[in-house]
Amino acid sequence: MSNQAAWIKSEGANLTLDSAETPAPTANQLLIKTGAIGLNPVEAKLQKFKIFPIPYPNILGLSFSGTVEKVGSSVTDFKAGDRVAVHRSSGHSTGPVGPFEHSSTGSYQKYVIADSQTTAKLEDNVTFEAAAAAITNLATAVSALAISLKLDRPNPKGPNPANEGKKVLIYGGSSSVGGFAVHFAVRAGYTIITTSSPRNLATVTSLHPAKIIDHTQPASSIVEELKAAGPYHAVFDTIGLPTTTTILGQVLAEQGGELYATQPPFGPLDLPSNVQRHFGSFPAAFEQPENEEYRNWFYGIFGKYLGMGLVDE
Incomplete structure (x- = not known):
């Protein structure tokens, strides 16, 4: 051949x-x-x-x-x-x-x-098209949330009541990875704060986050609204640009903590000393021996969940 x-x-x-x-x-x-x-x-x-x-x-x-x-x-x-x-x-x-x-x-x-x-x-x-479009972005979202941020996975019996009120900030809910992350974390019972442009507001609203903030407004306004919605149990930046790093650093400046991003840093980081930014190839974490159970779970349910419509394209 x-x-x-x-x-x-x-x-x-x-x-x-x-x-x-x-x-x-x-x-x-x-x-x-x-x-x-x-x-x-x-x-x-x-x-x-x-x-x-x-x-x-x-x-x-x-x-x-x-x-x-x-x-x-x-x-x-x-x-x-x-x-x-x-x-x-x-x-x-x-x-x-x-x-x-x-x-x-x-x-x-x-x-x-x-x-x-x-x-x-x-x-x-x-379809082949739906599966090819979803698998890497969903693997990124699931690995970042479940392995890196150590959030609970969704339970088929329903959201975990113990997670109610635990606020998770997912920056970029209108992106593919961001949408999957919001969908995953909402189903696990977390209170999700995310961002979107007005153009994609209806799509992100359908994922049922607790609050959606317009990320097309001036950075100072984004920071103010995100700070008011916190404090946060976990932060995931699905955009990963210098501008979003700076915004999230300002949001976390008072409480301190960590944020995980989908891209490597582009030059020096503009972050407060009490805020750490992490980047990695999130799907690669599934292949580490200590994460075998997560890997078997994710690749075992992916096709079934896509077929049931529980994962949106």
């Missing part, structure tokens, strides 16, 4: 369609024929802004869906013909470069190698 890929051949270069080797899966891997490819903001930022160094030439792409073609010798949970969605494995690295070390796992190609541990089976009613 011949393979084609969209290569980024040097730093900052445009994508180039070219041939690629068709890789063979090792013991715990799958070879998958892509059905749909997710386009994630980090990929454009890598190409245009070079937000962290990766090896070149490279095949970008963190998320995709498709059909299993071959399975490795140790794989027992998947078989040829299975419909699946994949978040690109970090290679068990905790840093942001990990997923991009091997071009064979990049989703911008016809045949892709996947780690069986970061692959989810899909229900028949779930």
Whole structure:
């Protein structure tokens, strides 16, 4: 079987369609024929802004869906013909470069190698497009909240009453990661404060946060409203820009604490001394041995929840 890929051949270069080797899966891997490819903001930022160094030439792409073609010798949970969605494995690295070390796992190609541990089976009613669009952003939101911020997971029996009144600030509720984070935390019973533009207000309102603040207004007004809505049990910045870092630093200045962000810092941080900012490749945390239970839970329920409509596209 011949393979084609969209290569980024040097730093900052445009994508180039070219041939690629068709890789063979090792013991715990799958070879998958892509059905749909997710386009994630980090990929454009890598190409245009070079937000962290990766090896070149490279095949970008963190998320995709498709059909299993071959399975490795140790794989027992998947078989040829299975419909699946994949978040690109970090290679068990905790840093942001990990997923991009091997071009064979990049989703911008016809045949892709996947780690069986970061692959989810899909229900028949779930489209490839919906699954590819959701898996990486949902993995980011769930890992950040459940593993990094140590929030409870949603319980099928209903929200945990013990979490009522615990305020969680999710900056950027109208973003894909932010929307998933709001949805997740509301279902776990937390009191969610988030932000949105007026244009996306109806969408964010449908997720049922306790309060939505307009993040298109002047920064001083955003800070004032967010401070008035606090104090906060946890803070997650799904935008991760210098402007949002500064805003959240001012919001947390009085109470102190930590905030977790989806992007690395761009230069020196403008933060009070009692506020710490953390960034990491959140989905990679699922691959750490100590988080095996979280990993099995997330990749086990992803396709089922998408099929039941409990995860919005």
